[in-house]
Amino acid sequence: MQPKRNTWQREAVRASLAQARGFVSAQQLHQALRDGGSTIGLATVYRTLASLVETDEADTLQSPEGESLYRSCATKGHHHHLICRGCGDTVELSANLVEEWSQRVGAEHGFTEIDHVVDLFGLCARCRAKGDGAAA
Amino acid sequence: MQPKRNTWQREAVRASLAQARGFVSAQQLHQALRDGGSTIGLATVYRTLASLVETDEADTLQSPEGESLYRSCATKGHHHHLICRGCGDTVELSANLVEEWSQRVGAEHGFTEIDHVVDLFGLCARCRAKGDGAAA
């Protein structure tokens, strides 16, 4: 359920999420806010993120490790992401090709109400230069 | 690290996983084995599944709820899945279209070591008939 009242906590989450370059976890966001002097509670961060997702003000996805990550995306409609494993930096992608493929393949096998998870992970140019993320 | 010894526990996990139609969780697998009279431990099920994934004897993916699911797939190489939300039944998919798109899009944005998560979820014909999964 989305909230009916405007609180500084809600605004703080929105702001902190907006200034993050890429996807962040609820815990990271909470820590960042606390580090910035806020007294916001973890439960509130979770609640607010959930409500932002509900109203499409934020996107969410599961990290490969199974943690929920959140992002305030510029693109409004349905889209996908290319995410840097090193720094979390994210590129928004539209993928009509994949949308159509998904629907077609689902229908071919008699499936309905088809949903899809499509995320790309890689190493951005900057992180490659820095040697992050991949070097053993 | 993959084990060097053959234990009945390892074989039991392999067998139980093989006879499962679709993706199953470690806990489900453990319960099924216990129900079948086995005394196998939960930690062993987790360890064995991890090692089967390491040797490509099993595929793994994160459920939308963030739980790790496992499957013993018929297809050997890289492929994707169309999974029924109702019964877990799974269709293996090859998707050259998506493989190429993924590489191309990644390269276009200067990313390297591109990996991708591509899973389709839907309702299979049988479950739709039964009214599973979607009806409120």
Add this chain to the structure above:
DNA sequence: TTTCTAAATGAGAACGAGTCTCACTCTAGC
């Protein structure tokens, strides 16, 4: 076959992300 050793196991403790509870706070409508 018997012996030996370290790999493997499993019960239970520990961990961590996320949810829930409920007394307290503060927004916003009057």
Add this chain to the structure above:
DNA sequence: GCTAGAGTGAGACTCGTTCTCATTTAGAAA
């Protein structure tokens, strides 16, 4: 201003997963 009740937050709780470590056992060596 008052006030109802939406929103908050500390901390308890859930649950998937990993860790610990005493015990078992696969399998190589004798």
